[in-house]
Amino acid sequence: xxxxxxxxxxxxxxxxxxxxxxxxxINLVSGLNAQGKTNLLEAIYLVSTGRLLRSSxxxxxxxxxxxxxxVRATMSDSDSELQxxxxxxxxxxxxxxxxxxxxxxxxxxxxxxxxxxxxxxxVVTGEPAxxxxxxxxxxxxxxxxxxxxxxxxxxxxxxxxxxxxxxxxSYVSNDTFEAWExxxxxHGAAIRVMRNDWITExxxxxxxxxxxxxxxxxxxxxYQPRDEARTADELNAVLAENRGSxxxxxxxxxxxxxxxxxxVVGDREARHFGSQGQQRTAVxxxxxxxxxxxxxxxxxxxxxxxxxxFSDLDETxxxxxxEVAHREGGQVFVTCTxxxxxxxxxxxxxxxxxxxxGTVEEL
Numbered sequence: 411x412x413x414x415x416x417x418x419x420x421x422x423x424x425x426x427x428x429x430x431x432x433x434x435x436i437n438l439v440s441g442l443n444a445q446g447k448t449n450l451l452e453a454i455y456l457v458s459t460g461r462l463l464r465s466s467x468x469x470x471x472x473x474x475x476x477x478x479x480x481v482r483a484t485m486s487d488s489d490s491e492l493q494x495x496x497x498x499x500x501x502x503x504x505x506x507x508x509x510x511x512x513x514x515x516x517x518x519x520x521x522x523x524x525x526x527x528x529x530x531x532x533v534v535t536g537e538p539a540x541x542x543x544x545x546x547x548x549x550x551x552x553x554x555x556x557x558x559x560x561x562x563x564x565x566x567x568x569x570x571x572x573x574x575x576x577x578x579x580s581y582v583s584n585d586t587f588e589a590w591e592x593x594x595x596x597h598g599a600a601i602r603v604m605r606n607d608w609i610t611e612x613x614x615x616x617x618x619x620x621x622x623x624x625x626x627x628x629x630x631x632x633y634q635p636r637d638e639a640r641t642a643d644e645l646n647a648v649l650a651e652n653r654g655s656x657x658x659x660x661x662x663x664x665x666x667x668x669x670x671x672x673x674v675v676g677d678r679e680a681r682h683f684g685s686q687g688q689q690r691t692a693v694x695x696x697x698x699x700x701x702x703x704x705x706x707x708x709x710x711x712x713x714x715x716x717x718x719x720f721s722d723l724d725e726t727x728x729x730x731x732x733e734v735a736h737r738e739g740g741q742v743f744v745t746c747t748x749x750x751x752x753x754x755x756x757x758x759x760x761x762x763x764x765x766x767x768g769t770v771e772e773l
Contacts, residue, residue: 460514711740
């Protein structure tokens with residue numbers, strides 16, 4: 411089993427320096443609030459995905475007053491080292507064994523992670539953009555082809571939107587639009603197929619997980635495109651047909667960047683009608699299904715990051731997630747204020763770390 415054997419932080423978030431050697435199994439990270447527990451998990455997420463867990467701005471990961479933050483993670487099977495450097499106002503740099511990667515996203519899949527945190531509730535309660543972000547984040551880790559389609563699609567979308575704004579005041583030929591609408595249609599259609607196929611794949615696991623968590627009503631997932639286009643030709647036609655109205659808006663109205671994930675509990679949409687308990691159960695079930703999908707794809711359990719689950723969840727759901735941490739057999743990081751919160755069984759099997767004011771020590 412490949413796992414994270416060493417994690418080193420320099421001026422990341424509130425850490426001046428930290429150097430830990432996690433266990434291949436369960437790791438408990440304890441400490442009072444606002445001491446840096448979540449920051450430690452975010453460092454793992456950063457070298458896993460090339461992104462911060464709680465911010466879209468890389469500069470937020472740099473310790474106040476410093477000009478560089480660095481996170482390094484050593485893998486057990488090959489001693490290969492993943493590294494991400496953050497600098498204010500400069501594109502982040504990702505490396506493997508000291509060799510620079512073209513993009514930070516090239517780290518994806520090398521240290522797969524699945525996270526549970528209070529922020530995940532937005533997948534159910536938030537806007538369609540939150541659910542699209544969930545889909546893009548998980549699919550990019552699982553399938554390199556998805557990341558390629560998404561990158562090309564986003565670049566083409568930016569160019570078409572720029573042309574739409576330009577066309578308000580200047581003439582832009584149809585040929586110029588078509589040059590960007592063609593890749594939008596091809597890669598947009600591919601994104602829709604992969605999203606829909608994945609939702610279909612995980613639906614059974616999500617429904618079973620929801621029932622296992624004591625969710626009561628039946629959970630149903632469905633991919634929800636904004637328009638009826640299913641093929642590249644159909645999406646190309648939709649883009650051409652709506653070009654005039656898109657010029658007025660200055661933005662592209664149709665395509666996978668406007669789609670949604672429908673999450674239904676019983677016969678009602680969880681976003682609008684679910685209780686807080688139902689919404690939390692639905693998002694945990696969705697994450698458990700993601701975990702199972704990752705295991706099937708990679709052939710091993712991804713690193714599981716459980717952030718502050720003991721204060722956010724009731725006893726039943728906490729117990730179920732602790733059971734997941736035990737049974738998966740992979741590497742797990744759990745944050746809590748006191749180790750006792752995790753229960754005697756989990757503490758007995760775990761390596762325990764204490765975080766205080768940006769310093770971490772093994773107990």
